Amino acid sequence: MTQTVAQPTGLDGTAGRRLVILGVAASDCHVVANQLIAYALRGQGFEVVNLGACTPVEEFARAYRTHPEAEAVLIGSLNGHVHEDLRDLPEARRSGRIGCPVVVGGNLSVGSVKDPSSASRLYDLGVDLIVEDPDDLPAVLDRLRETRAEEARLARSPVS
Amino acid sequence: MSPSSAAPGVLPGLRESAAYITGLGKPTVAAVLAGARDRGRVALQPRCGVGGHAEMKALLLALEAAAAPDVLTLTIDSHTRLRRFDRAARTLAARPRDLNGYPLVNHGWRRGRELNEAVGAPLEVRHGSPDPRALFDVAVAGGITSFEGGGISYNLPYSKDVSLMSSLAAWEAVDRSCGALADLGVVVDRELFGTLTAVLVPPSISLAVSVLEAVLATRAGVKCVSIAYPQGGHLIQDVAALEAIPVLARNHLPAEVQVHPVLHEFMGVFPRQRGHAEDLILYGALVARLGGASKLITKTYEEAAGIPGTRANIDGLRLAGRANSPLLGGLLSVDRDRVREERGWILAEVAEIVEPVLARDRDPAAAIVEAFARGTLDIPFSASRFARSAIVPKRDAEGAIRYLSAGALPLSRATLRRHHELLYGRDGSGTPAGSPLADLTRDINYFPHLFGEEPM
Numbered sequence: 001m002t003q004t005v006a007q008p009t010g011l012d013g014t015a016g017r018r019l020v021i022l023g024v025a026a027s028d029c030h031v032v033a034n035q036l037i038a039y040a041l042r043g044q045g046f047e048v049v050n051l052g053a054c055t056p057v058e059e060f061a062r063a064y065r066t067h068p069e070a071e072a073v074l075i076g077s078l079n080g081h082v083h084e085d086l087r088d089l090p091e092a093r094r095s096g097r098i099g100c101p102v103v104v105g106g107n108l109s110v111g112s113v114k115d116p117s118s119a120s121r122l123y124d125l126g127v128d129l130i131v132e133d134p135d136d137l138p139a140v141l142d143r144l145r146e147t148r149a150e151e152a153r154l155a156r157s158p159v160s
Numbered sequence: 161m162s163p164s165s166a167a168p169g170v171l172p173g174l175r176e177s178a179a180y181i182t183g184l185g186k187p188t189v190a191a192v193l194a195g196a197r198d199r200g201r202v203a204l205q206p207r208c209g210v211g212g213h214a215e216m217k218a219l220l221l222a223l224e225a226a227a228a229p230d231v232l233t234l235t236i237d238s239h240t241r242l243r244r245f246d247r248a249a250r251t252l253a254a255r256p257r258d259l260n261g262y263p264l265v266n267h268g269w270r271r272g273r274e275l276n277e278a279v280g281a282p283l284e285v286r287h288g289s290p291d292p293r294a295l296f297d298v299a300v301a302g303g304i305t306s307f308e309g310g311g312i313s314y315n316l317p318y319s320k321d322v323s324l325m326s327s328l329a330a331w332e333a334v335d336r337s338c339g340a341l342a343d344l345g346v347v348v349d350r351e352l353f354g355t356l357t358a359v360l361v362p363p364s365i366s367l368a369v370s371v372l373e374a375v376l377a378t379r380a381g382v383k384c385v386s387i388a389y390p391q392g393g394h395l396i397q398d399v400a401a402l403e404a405i406p407v408l409a410r411n412h413l414p415a416e417v418q419v420h421p422v423l424h425e426f427m428g429v430f431p432r433q434r435g436h437a438e439d440l441i442l443y444g445a446l447v448a449r450l451g452g453a454s455k456l457i458t459k460t461y462e463e464a465a466g467i468p469g470t471r472a473n474i475d476g477l478r479l480a481g482r483a484n485s486p487l488l489g490g491l492l493s494v495d496r497d498r499v500r501e502e503r504g505w506i507l508a509e510v511a512e513i514v515e516p517v518l519a520r521d522r523d524p525a526a527a528i529v530e531a532f533a534r535g536t537l538d539i540p541f542s543a544s545r546f547a548r549s550a551i552v553p554k555r556d557a558e559g560a561i562r563y564l565s566a567g568a569l570p571l572s573r574a575t576l577r578r579h580h581e582l583l584y585g586r587d588g589s590g591t592p593a594g595s596p597l598a599d600l601t602r603d604i605n606y607f608p609h610l611f612g613e614e615p616m
Binding site: 084 | 238244251257258259260288317321357465468469472541543544597601
């Protein structure tokens with residue numbers, strides 16, 4: 001928890017403010033890690049809209065509507081039910097109701113022996129990134145932000 | 161949710177279910193617990209639940225054949241816990257292995273009976289539902305004689321948006337059914353989930369919540385109460401908390417009610433290495449014996465990785481069973497003076513927390529709801545919006561769990577001073593360094609840290 005995040009440069013008009021939406025998947029009540037991650041991200045200067053435990057995709061989408069400047073939606077899941085809980089995610093991504101990157105982390109399949117297809121099934125649902133260690137989140141968010149800035153720059157440059 | 165997909169078949173009435181249980185030819189959970197207590201032995205119980213019916217039956221048979229636990233479990237999946245029966249049904253049809261428990265409501269009461277008849281040990285349903293009425297009805301029809309939870313302890317750690325008033329009302333309905341079953345000659349054990357969010361729960365919070373739920377349950381007619389306490393990791397504190405349970409029962413519950421102390425082996429972050437995990441499992445079982453628990457809920461060496469496989473579950477039960485050995489009697493001791501002192505403080509704290517709620521000349525459920533809204537009742541790390549979670553726990557230098565902040569709990573100045581002194585030293589010289597978050601993280605990772613395992 002000692003990394004420092006890139007300071008906002010004002011490129012995208014949101015100088016001084018980096019906001020993320022955080023929550024735990026719909027059938028999951030494990031809230032301790034969620035509260036620690038919120039605390040840590042706030043300590044690193046992020047504004048965290050923490051929706052807490054048991055958050056359906058629809059509630060993430062509503063939060064995104066209120067905060068369209070969000071850099072990412074961060075979804076934790078510890079009970080192994082993440083695939084069923086994110087069943088409505090493809091529609092929310094397609095329609096743009098969640099228009100920022102979606103990052104998932106936690107314990108992503110039932111049982112002590114992990115299902116290797118778990119990650120690919122999440123990407124199929126519209127998850128952009130899977131994070132193993134919550135301490136990596138600031139660096140991951142920095143990378144996502146750089147990618148978005150680069151995409152915005154390319155979109156502005158004339159097509160040759 | 162249509163009734164047909166939630167509960168195949170019409171449920172039998174309570175009278176028919178009571179007759180079925182009486183004729184089942186095996187003891188109830190309450191009888192098993194009373195027998196264990198009379199013999200001075202800790203009864204053992206695993207957690208176990210898988211999605212498919214055939215797989216669930218095979219799991220129960222394997223556990224009974226290899227480890228013969230005193231009580232067996234149906235752990236229920238989290239869709240069912242939240243009454244998302246359609247999601248449970250969909251996952252059950254498509255990928256039953258993706259369920260983290262047995263969806264009993266979807267499988268239905270006849271399959272519950274089939275499981276019950278397959279094994280000799282009585283069954284308990286363990287879940288996490290703020291509104292368990294449908295699940296309870298199917299469980300009883302299936303002949304299950306122990307049902308875990310309560311209107312506080314299965315709401316605040318498990319849901320975000322369910323009001324305490326509604327969960328307390330739903331659980332009152334369950335407790336009244338238990339009273340009706342007792343009138344029909346079947347005593348259902350109601351285990352109260354004092355473990356709460358399972359992370360750094362101060363003993364007096366766990367016990368205060370259980371006392372309140374036990375008062376409500378016994379007023380509704382429940383005749384057997386198991387008060388579960390989560391092992392915190394400090395020997396004196398854990399033994400003292402278990403020993404406080406019979407005293408609290410005498411102070412607050414009717415004399416004719418059976419009350420059993422239950423220990424949940426450590427529920428927080430487990431060490432990853434098998435040897436370390438097994439040390440902790442054996443330690444928990446010894447604490448249960450020293451504290452006079454009637455029952456122990458076991459863990460496994462796969463705890464750090466997720467829900468355990470059958471082999472690990474069997475090994476966890478067998479290891480915990482070693483703590484019951486008559487050979488150990490002379491080896492086991494604990495500093496009784498320190499236990500007595502700690503127990504005295506725990507009892508005083510519980511009294512300070514529950515007496516303002518129970519003393520009011522009004523409906524205790526309404527008093528509980530109001531106290532949580534004001535923060536005079538509270539739990540750390542609540543998943544629910546209906547508790548403030550202003551309590552901040554912290555381990556003292558010995559590893560016992562203390563209040564760094566007691567929020568708005570009505571604790572006396574003497575109690576608060578003691579917690580402050582235990583955390584900071586009498587002269588304040590032991591002021592902990594480091595950030596509050598780093599301290600909290602280290603306290604949560606207490607056992608992996610103690611064994612020198614690298615943080616995840």
